Amino acid sequence: MKTNHSPWLHQLKKDRVSEILRSDIQTEVVIIGAGIAGMATAFFTLKNTDKKVVILERYKLAHGATGHNAGQVTSYFERGFTSIVEEFGLALASSAQKAIEDTWLLLDEIYTDIKSDIPFSRFIGHAGLSNKEQVLQHLKNNSLRRTAKLNIESMIISDTADFLDTIPNEYDGLYTLAPKEEIQSILEAKTTEFIAVLSYQKGCINSALFCQEILFYLEKKYPDRFSLYELTPISKILLRKNEVLLDAGHHTVAAEKIVLCTNGFEGFTIINDGGLEVNTRFHHMLSGTIGYMSGYLEAANKSPTAISYLLNAHKQPTDPYFYLTRRHYDYGDNVQYNLISVGGPDSALENHARYSHEHEYSDEMTKEIDRFVRHIYDIDPKKNIEYIFTWHGLMGYTKNKIRLIGPEPKNSVLLYNLGCNGIGILPSVYGGKRISEFLSGKKMEKSIFDIPVL
Ligand SMILES: Cc1cc2nc3c(=O)[nH]c(=O)nc-3n(C[C@H](O)[C@H](O)[C@H](O)COP(=O)(O)OP(=O)(O)OC[C@H]3O[C@@H](n4cnc5c(N)ncnc54)[C@H](O)[C@@H]3O)c2cc1C
Numbered sequence: 001m002k003t004n005h006s007p008w009l010h011q012l013k014k015d016r017v018s019e020i021l022r023s024d025i026q027t028e029v030v031i032i033g034a035g036i037a038g039m040a041t042a043f044f045t046l047k048n049t050d051k052k053v054v055i056l057e058r059y060k061l062a063h064g065a066t067g068h069n070a071g072q073v074t075s076y077f078e079r080g081f082t083s084i085v086e087e088f089g090l091a092l093a094s095s096a097q098k099a100i101e102d103t104w105l106l107l108d109e110i111y112t113d114i115k116s117d118i119p120f121s122r123f124i125g126h127a128g129l130s131n132k133e134q135v136l137q138h139l140k141n142n143s144l145r146r147t148a149k150l151n152i153e154s155m156i157i158s159d160t161a162d163f164l165d166t167i168p169n170e171y172d173g174l175y176t177l178a179p180k181e182e183i184q185s186i187l188e189a190k191t192t193e194f195i196a197v198l199s200y201q202k203g204c205i206n207s208a209l210f211c212q213e214i215l216f217y218l219e220k221k222y223p224d225r226f227s228l229y230e231l232t233p234i235s236k237i238l239l240r241k242n243e244v245l246l247d248a249g250h251h252t253v254a255a256e257k258i259v260l261c262t263n264g265f266e267g268f269t270i271i272n273d274g275g276l277e278v279n280t281r282f283h284h285m286l287s288g289t290i291g292y293m294s295g296y297l298e299a300a301n302k303s304p305t306a307i308s309y310l311l312n313a314h315k316q317p318t319d320p321y322f323y324l325t326r327r328h329y330d331y332g333d334n335v336q337y338n339l340i341s342v343g344g345p346d347s348a349l350e351n352h353a354r355y356s357h358e359h360e361y362s363d364e365m366t367k368e369i370d371r372f373v374r375h376i377y378d379i380d381p382k383k384n385i386e387y388i389f390t391w392h393g394l395m396g397y398t399k400n401k402i403r404l405i406g407p408e409p410k411n412s413v414l415l416y417n418l419g420c421n422g423i424g425i426l427p428s429v430y431g432g433k434r435i436s437e438f439l440s441g442k443k444m445e446k447s448i449f450d451i452p453v454l
Pocket of ligand 1: 036057058059063070071072074128180234260267268290292293343392393395421422424426
């Protein structure tokens with residue numbers, strides 16, 4: 001058995017001292033959770049309002065999903081655009097899609113303001129498709145994107161695919177044809193099973209290191225308006241009409257607004273004083289999946305990339321798939337490497353089970369990832385691949401796999417920016433900006449991210 005050893009946490013400053021809550025405090029906005037959602041929410045709230053912000057983190061900065069992900073920056077959702085259109089209609093679906101794509105600019109805004117210089121690569125990333133159903137599904141998504149005047153993902157289909165003459169005419173202009181070898185080459189795949197490739201803007205960043213940079217900036221820029229308390233778990237949240245009280249162990253925190261940036265799994269009770277039940281509702285909105293990843297180093301002789309591989313067994317847009325990222329990585333001896341990280345296998349967190357980052361990493365997951373790597377990417381059977389990093393992280397899934405961003409309909413003292421849903425870097429940052437707009441009193445347009453009234 002291996003331990004949970006993440007390459008992202010490996011790069012954090014080891015000697016940073018965590019501040020712990022040592023007295024009762026009062027603030028205007030309290031944020032629970034110091035992952036990318038909490039840090040982005042703090043960043044935009046401090047920048048765009050004059051409110052005082054406190055973040056409370058039960059463990060340490062960025063040690064949740066933010067420190068255990070694949071670090072791919074992508075603008076797609078965990079479900080296809082078509083199904084989002086079916087649920088919300090074209091106008092709302094496309095404004096949400098556009099909002100997430102525009103979040104690249106918000107990421108730039110943060111990166112520039114905090115004067116970060118951590119690696120943040122951008123490139124055209126790819127997804128390999130291996131059957132006709134996947135191809136048609138993505139053509140349908142793209143066709144709707146074209147109708148909505150969104151950017152189109154480019155698609156190349158193998159010129160020998162046996163279903164070319166059954167592709168509906170309405171998809172003309174959404175794909176080109178090329179020899180299968182070209183598709184393999186784009187996907188860097190050593191097998192012949194991929195019959196199409198989808199390409200679009202992607203990037204990669206160490207989102208934990210990014211959070212650390214945001215923290216240093218906020219502490220310096222807003223010494224009177226910002227604090228982060230770590231190792232401070234919240235066990236009870238009491239919502240009143242215009243305030244919230246938090247049980248933080250030995251101390252109490254009072255605030256005007258609370259923003260839950262907890263990914264979903266939090267271990268607290270919510271009491272809505274004098275109002276309708278929020279606690280049960282909240283707990284029914286979320287479920288958990290543990291994602292597993294492994295990573296190894298190789299010479300830094302190829303450029304960064306991010307590629308997803310939808311193997312033949314992948315039938316539904318929500319079925320698991322493998323994803324590989326290659327990025328430049330400093331490993332402590334002043335030599336720059338490429339880190340190849342691969343994810344795909346996952347397991348459901350059973351009802352009420354407690355997830356812990358301390359859980360061991362099962363050998364079965366390493367083997368599954370190794371089988372994939374040797375089948376697709378690094379196929380020399382004699383090559384000894386040493387997975388120096390193996391890690392797992394918890395993804396909080398909302399029922400409809402769309403992040404929850406906004407005020408709780410039953411008591412707007414409470415706001416949410418959570419539900420990581422497997423792809424959450426851009427949505428968390430977008431959520432941070434949107435929450436700051438709610439907090440500043442701006443009238444907000446309806447959105448697919450709104451909290452449902454159940
Ligand atoms: C294996 C894996 C791969 C992924 N790959 C990608 C990817 O390639 N691209 C992408 O965009 N997204 C990816 N994601 C998702 C992405 O990492 C998350 O969406 C994002 O990090 C969520 O950030 P967050 O701040 O909402 O949650 P988290 O980072 O989990 O932060 C929540 C924080 O809340 C704290 N907290 C919870 N309860 C309490 C409490 N009671 N009191 C105090 N603090 C509390 C937790 O300790 C935690 O630090 C992946 C996730 C996983 C697990």
